[in-house]
Amino acid sequence: MRRDPTWPPVSILAGADVVLVGLFSAKDKGFGAKLDLLSALVKAHGGRVVGRHVQRRGVSHGGAARMTESFSRRTLISPGKAREIAQACRVAEVGVAVFVNPLAKHQRAVLEDMFGCLVISGEDLFTVEQ
Known part of the structure; x- marks a missing residue:
């Protein structure tokens, strides 16, 4: 039996x-561990983590009542944080931004345009197509 030369699939993160980007509730004390797990997953797929960006929800701008909500339907994170990450991505010539949080298709498109790189969610790393 011949082996399929495309198996195992090459990750979009290889090389x-x-x-890493995450939006976390101010009550979430384990956000660092979540980023560490995502970092390990990225490394397992051949990527090199060159930065981490965290937005905390509930620290300001609405307090406890809005801690589980996104800042923006377009970008998930606040416009200022999105601009900050976009600048960092361009300066470091980042190839992929991986969000801890799930992203809608339209959020990915907006963020890819802003960041100038591919934008995915960590959950995408578990699919066979990658």
Whole structure:
């Protein structure tokens, strides 16, 4: 039996410089561990983590009542944080931004345009197509 030369599938992260991004509730004390797990997953797929960006929800701008909500339907994170990450991605010539949080298709498109790189969610790393 011949082996399929495309198996195992090559990850979109192989050889890429990657930034990790996460929106977390101010009550979430384990956000660092979640980023560490995502970092390990990225490394297992051949990516190199070159930065981490965290936005905390509930620290300001609405307090406890809005801690589980996103800042923006377009970008998930606040416009200022999105601009900050976009600048960092361009300066570091990042290939992929990986969000801890799930992203809608339209959020990915907006963020890819802003960041100038591919944008995925950590959950995408578990699919066979990658």
